Amino acid sequence: MLPELFFGYFATAIIVLSILVVTRRNPVHSVMWMLLLFFHIASMYLFLNAEFIAAIQVIVYAGAILVLFLFVVLLLNLREEIKTNRFIGSWPAGLMISAAILFGIITAVRSFVPGPAGKYTVALIQQETHAKVLGEVLYTDFLFPFEIASLILLVAIIGAIVLAKKKMRS
Amino acid sequence: MVPLSWYVMLSAAVFTIGVFGFLTRRNILIMFMSIELMLNAVNISLVSFSHYLQDMRGQILVFFVITVAAAEAAIGLAIIIALFRNKSTAHVDEMTEMKG
Amino acid sequence: MKTYLLIPFLPLAAFLINILFGRNFLKEKAHWVSILAVAGAWVISVATLFDIIAGNVVNENLYTWMLSGNFKVSVGFLIDQLTAVMLIVVTTCSTLIHIYSAGYMHGDKGYYRFFSYLSLFTFCMLMLVMANNFLQLYFGWEGVGLCSYFLIGYYFTKKSASDAGKKAFIVNRFGDFGFGLGIIMIFLTFGTVYYAPVFSQVGGFAMQTVNFLGYDVNVVTLIALLLFCGSIGKSAQIPLHVWLPDAMEGPTPVSALIHAATMVTAGVFLVARCSAIFSLSETALTVVAIVGAVTSLFAATIGLVQNDIKRIIAYSTISQLGYMFLACGVGAYTAGIFHLYTHAFFKALLFLCAGSVMHAMEGELDLQKMGGLKKYMPVTYATMLLASLSISGVPGFAGFFSKDEILWLAYASTSPVGKLVWLTGTFVAFLTAFYSFRLIFLTFHGKFRGTHEQEHHLHESPKVMTLPLILLCVGAVASGWVGIPHLLGGGAHFTEFMKPVLGHPEAHGTEAEEWMVMAVSVIAGFSGIGLAAFMYLKRADIPGRLAGQFSGLHRLLFNKYYVDEIYSFLLIRPTLWIAKNVLIGVTDARVIEAVVNGVPRAIGGVSRQLRKVQTGFLHHYAAIMAAGLLIIVALMLLR
Numbered sequence: 001m002l003p004e005l006f007f008g009y010f011a012t013a014i015i016v017l018s019i020l021v022v023t024r025r026n027p028v029h030s031v032m033w034m035l036l037l038f039f040h041i042a043s044m045y046l047f048l049n050a051e052f053i054a055a056i057q058v059i060v061y062a063g064a065i066l067v068l069f070l071f072v073v074l075l076l077n078l079r080e081e082i083k084t085n086r087f088i089g090s091w092p093a094g095l096m097i098s099a100a101i102l103f104g105i106i107t108a109v110r111s112f113v114p115g116p117a118g119k120y121t122v123a124l125i126q127q128e129t130h131a132k133v134l135g136e137v138l139y140t141d142f143l144f145p146f147e148i149a150s151l152i153l154l155v156a157i158i159g160a161i162v163l164a165k166k167k168m169r170s
Numbered sequence: 171m172v173p174l175s176w177y178v179m180l181s182a183a184v185f186t187i188g189v190f191g192f193l194t195r196r197n198i199l200i201m202f203m204s205i206e207l208m209l210n211a212v213n214i215s216l217v218s219f220s221h222y223l224q225d226m227r228g229q230i231l232v233f234f235v236i237t238v239a240a241a242e243a244a245i246g247l248a249i250i251i252a253l254f255r256n257k258s259t260a261h262v263d264e265m266t267e268m269k270g
Numbered sequence: 271m272k273t274y275l276l277i278p279f280l281p282l283a284a285f286l287i288n289i290l291f292g293r294n295f296l297k298e299k300a301h302w303v304s305i306l307a308v309a310g311a312w313v314i315s316v317a318t319l320f321d322i323i324a325g326n327v328v329n330e331n332l333y334t335w336m337l338s339g340n341f342k343v344s345v346g347f348l349i350d351q352l353t354a355v356m357l358i359v360v361t362t363c364s365t366l367i368h369i370y371s372a373g374y375m376h377g378d379k380g381y382y383r384f385f386s387y388l389s390l391f392t393f394c395m396l397m398l399v400m401a402n403n404f405l406q407l408y409f410g411w412e413g414v415g416l417c418s419y420f421l422i423g424y425y426f427t428k429k430s431a432s433d434a435g436k437k438a439f440i441v442n443r444f445g446d447f448g449f450g451l452g453i454i455m456i457f458l459t460f461g462t463v464y465y466a467p468v469f470s471q472v473g474g475f476a477m478q479t480v481n482f483l484g485y486d487v488n489v490v491t492l493i494a495l496l497l498f499c500g501s502i503g504k505s506a507q508i509p510l511h512v513w514l515p516d517a518m519e520g521p522t523p524v525s526a527l528i529h530a531a532t533m534v535t536a537g538v539f540l541v542a543r544c545s546a547i548f549s550l551s552e553t554a555l556t557v558v559a560i561v562g563a564v565t566s567l568f569a570a571t572i573g574l575v576q577n578d579i580k581r582i583i584a585y586s587t588i589s590q591l592g593y594m595f596l597a598c599g600v601g602a603y604t605a606g607i608f609h610l611y612t613h614a615f616f617k618a619l620l621f622l623c624a625g626s627v628m629h630a631m632e633g634e635l636d637l638q639k640m641g642g643l644k645k646y647m648p649v650t651y652a653t654m655l656l657a658s659l660s661i662s663g664v665p666g667f668a669g670f671f672s673k674d675e676i677l678w679l680a681y682a683s684t685s686p687v688g689k690l691v692w693l694t695g696t697f698v699a700f701l702t703a704f705y706s707f708r709l710i711f712l713t714f715h716g717k718f719r720g721t722h723e724q725e726h727h728l729h730e731s732p733k734v735m736t737l738p739l740i741l742l743c744v745g746a747v748a749s750g751w752v753g754i755p756h757l758l759g760g761g762a763h764f765t766e767f768m769k770p771v772l773g774h775p776e777a778h779g780t781e782a783e784e785w786m787v788m789a790v791s792v793i794a795g796f797s798g799i800g801l802a803a804f805m806y807l808k809r810a811d812i813p814g815r816l817a818g819q820f821s822g823l824h825r826l827l828f829n830k831y832y833v834d835e836i837y838s839f840l841l842i843r844p845t846l847w848i849a850k851n852v853l854i855g856v857t858d859a860r861v862i863e864a865v866v867n868g869v870p871r872a873i874g875g876v877s878r879q880l881r882k883v884q885t886g887f888l889h890h891y892a893a894i895m896a897a898g899l900l901i902i903v904a905l906m907l908l909r
Contacts, residue, residue: 007172011180018184018207022191027199034203041210048221053232057213060236065206065243072247073199076254087194088263088889094193097896102186104903109178118225137226138233149237156241163248166255193892201888262888269886 006047013040025086027073031066038062049122052131177218184211196261198250202243209239274328274349277314277357278396280307281364284389292382300382301372304389308368311396312361315354322354323767329402329466336405343463348402352771355607356399356539359614362745363531364392366738370622371523373734374629384424388527391417395532399539404453404463407540411449411504414533415442421528422520434516441513445503452496455480459489469546476550494547494554497540498561505537505591507565512834514588518580522625525580530587530621531614538594538610542603545772549601556687559599559680563691563698566592568831570701574708575817575827577637579624582709586661587617589698593676596691601775602679604768608753609672611764615745616657616669622739623654626731627713631724637712639724644714646728649736651714653743658710660746662703663795668750670792673699675755678787682779692787696794703798711806757784 017037024030038061045054088094125133138146188211191204213232220228250260257265284307292300331346349357368388375384394417398410416439423435453463459475460468472490480489501507506514517529528534541548541558548554566589573585590613597606628635630647644651660669677699680692718725730736753764765774779787805812817824826832 003172007176011176014180015183015187018187021207022187022195022200022204024200027197030200030203034206037207038210041214044214045217048217050217050221050229050232053213053217053229056233056236060240061206061210065240068243068247069199069203072250075251076199076260078197078260084261085196088196090889091194094190094889094893097193097893097900098186098190100900101189101896101903102182104900104907105182105185106179108903108907109175109182112175112178114174114223117223118227120224120226122221122224133226134229134233138230142230145234149234152238152241156244160244160248163245164251189896193889193896265888266886268884270881270884 003047010040010044010047014044023086027078028070031070031073034069035062035066038066049125050130052134174218174222178215181211181215181218184208184214196263198253198260198262201262202246202250205246206239206243209235272328272330273314274318274347274400275332277311277318277361278393278400280311281389281392281396283307285386285393288382288386288389292386297382300385301368304385305365305368305372307389308361308365308392311392312365315357315361318349319354319358322349322351327351331402340461341457343403343405345406346402346464347400348465349400350771351768352539352542352607353399355611355768357396359535359611360392360395360399360532363527363614363618363742364388364395366741367523367527367531367618367622370526370625370735370738371521373732374523374625375521380424384421384521387417387420387424388523391421391528391533395536398536402465404456404465404468407543408446408449408453411500411536412446414528414536415439415446415504418442418517418528418533421524422517424520424524428519430516431519434513434519438513438517441510442503445500445510448496448499449501449503452493452500455489455493455496459493465543469544472547472550488551488553490547491551491553494544494551495557497544497547498554498558501537501540501595502561503537504540505534505595506588507537507561507592507595508568509833511565511569511588512837515581515584515830518578518584522580522621522628525584526618526621526625529584530617534587534591535594535610535614538591538598538606541595541598542607542772545598545603548598549773552685555599555601555685557599558595559685559687559691562592562595562597562599563687563694564592565589566596566698567694567701568592570698570705572827572830573705574701575824578635579627579637579640579709579713580621580635582637582705583617583620583624586620586702586706589702590617590661593673593695593698596680596695597676600680600683600685600688600691602676602683603772604765604774605672605675605679607768607772608750608764609676612660612668612672612746612749615742615749616660619653619657619739619742619746620661622735622742623650623657626650626735626739629731629735630728631720632727634720634724637709639720640713640718641716641720642714642718643728647714647730649730649739653739653746654714655710656743657746658706660750661706662799663699663791664799665792667747668745670795671750671753671755674788674791675753677791678755678779678784679775679777681783681787682777683775684778696791699791700794700798703795704802707799707802708806711802715807716810757781757788 014037017033017040020033021030021037024033038057042054042057042062045051045057120133128136185208188204188206188208191207192201195201195204213235216228216232216235220226220232253265254260259265281304284304287303288300328347328349331344333345334342335345336343368385371384371388375381378384391414394410394413396410398407398414401407401410419435419439422438423432425431426435456468457463459478459480460471462468475489478489479486480492482492503510514529514534518525520528548558569585569588569592573582573589576582576585590609594606594609594613597603597609626647627640627643627650630643630650631640634640656667660667663670663673677692677695680688680695682688685691718728731739752767753762755762829835
């Protein structure tokens, strides 16, 4: 009973918050709602016994990416945003397309058959901590993608600096 | 016990809301946030699968998705800043130089 | 390597060396390469002649030229008695004219080009006479036509010269079209293009007919007539004679070599070579004889009133070629070749002497401006006089023996037109003597009628030019002595020599008739000389009075019977009209341009519409992406 209740609250909250994020006029408001959304998603992860991922979600997404967004919103200093149209002219068409996508995915999910279960039961995860288990898999089977990920981050750093820097006044 | 299908439907809903936001909003920042929304929806679905199938690989993929999302956000925002410097507007439907 | 292969390939090597290195390296020395090459070919030709006299005939293939299914043609060489005689003619004249050209063309800008073309011509002509199959003959045939175009249009900056070159080539092509059809007929009938099997098998086809353009014609007659078309073009017989007088635009050595001694005789060579085919078709032989006789009369009458010395000699050539065809037409192939051989010497000599006169007169060609040149140019005068005596058939000279042979065999032949062509030939002999000596008297005798500066410039030509004149003169006088007939006590060696190849025509006539024919032709010759002497030496006013009295006839002859004008009206103007209005106006402007311009325009139109997909709106792109995703998901669901 309790799990369903919690899930129901979090699911509703997540959906309402995401609708709020995409429909606010003021971008700062959108960012704030997004922050709240990320916290709810992190709680959802806790439900699913993925505490390390929850931590990562809060630290990286809410702590880094959203702050970045906030900085850019402040940099762009959009005043007239409040007065003009939010949506483009043909927003009903967009609504239709997204509704169709929702319908398609839900229909597809019906015919889903789960594969064989792995060895990481909830008990095992709780016994060895989640971080340790995650590390076990990450640094053995997925070492190469791990290294690639670091390269991606390097590229992102360099790219961001190059793209956003002002021209030097010589 | 919460069935797996509920989590997947939640993920589908959030994804759809992200698609709607991306297709209809004029402000480029909100479009970007919609993209983040879509990525998070996928993360939810991945973690729930990982939990229900008792396999770590879903969470490993979430790990990488978060990494890439961070990198992409950084570069995308840098582009937006550069774009804003040139056009001094954040409305996508006013930027049509690529027409034709 | 067989030495006879050097005969054609030495001049070919000279051509290549001159054309590649002549402009920058050899320049003024270009003549050495060519002269040495053709002189070498001459030496080997003489050696080959002795070889053939000893009886060693050669018929060998060198390498496979074309191989296509059952059709195989090789580059091959046939050297028999006929070829040996032709080799001597070609290489001797070529060598002497090469030497003459070194003096005549001295200082000309395209010196190396001239010698390279001359050597190329020699190569092609030698390939023509040494071929052992029709295709190689055709190769040489076309090659000499091409070189003729190059050499006639040598002074290509002058419009009349380049026009003359084009005219020669195009008129030749008319004949070559028939010739090509003939070769195709030969292949269709015999299955091969080599001489040996064709000539040995042709007897079996004598009665066969083939359907040509809806008519049933005898296949041998058809082949013979088609081959003769080529001869008409190449040897400037009626109706394709129009190119030869215009070809005088080329330098005089070219006229001597090509249009007197070698190229124009290729037609006669062809008929003689295919004597096996022609002998089986009386129709074809009659056509050949009539064409030859008519042409010789036609050309001789035109030559009577011309004032350009080279044109006179050109018409004389056409006329003498008519004689050779006349001979072949009555079955006397050997006599035709004999006349070819003697004619080469005295006609080349006449041209070279004309060149010598031109050289002294600084390019002046008009008879009316000359006169009394014999005291300035003794050697030229002497050699030209001897050549004219030879062509007029004065006894003892080469021309007498060959011409007499033809006339006698025409009279005594079994051909239905034999007596007719004999009469024509005798009359033409009279005209020939007349116009030849008219030329001599007006040029060398009497008073000089030119300008003062020209008179100051008159001089004999340098030794490099007079030496070939003298050598050719020896040939012009003495070359006939190998064919002195039995009647006059000779051994008729030439006829005996050519018997294995050309056979011997039956002569139906008594010895008394033979004496009569000889006497008549001698009288004709002398009376021609006498009349010319009377009209141009003694009473110089008569020509003017006659021209005035018979002005219509005079104008007709002077304008060459208006043949060029008729051709222009009937053939050339309609063709040009069609080219301009139909081909350019319609096919080019409407059809081809429509495609060439239309396709890009269509592509441009399509792409202009396709561009509209790129709206520049990010939302449109995103929407299309989402729609694509939808479609994929839907497709996967429906599966």
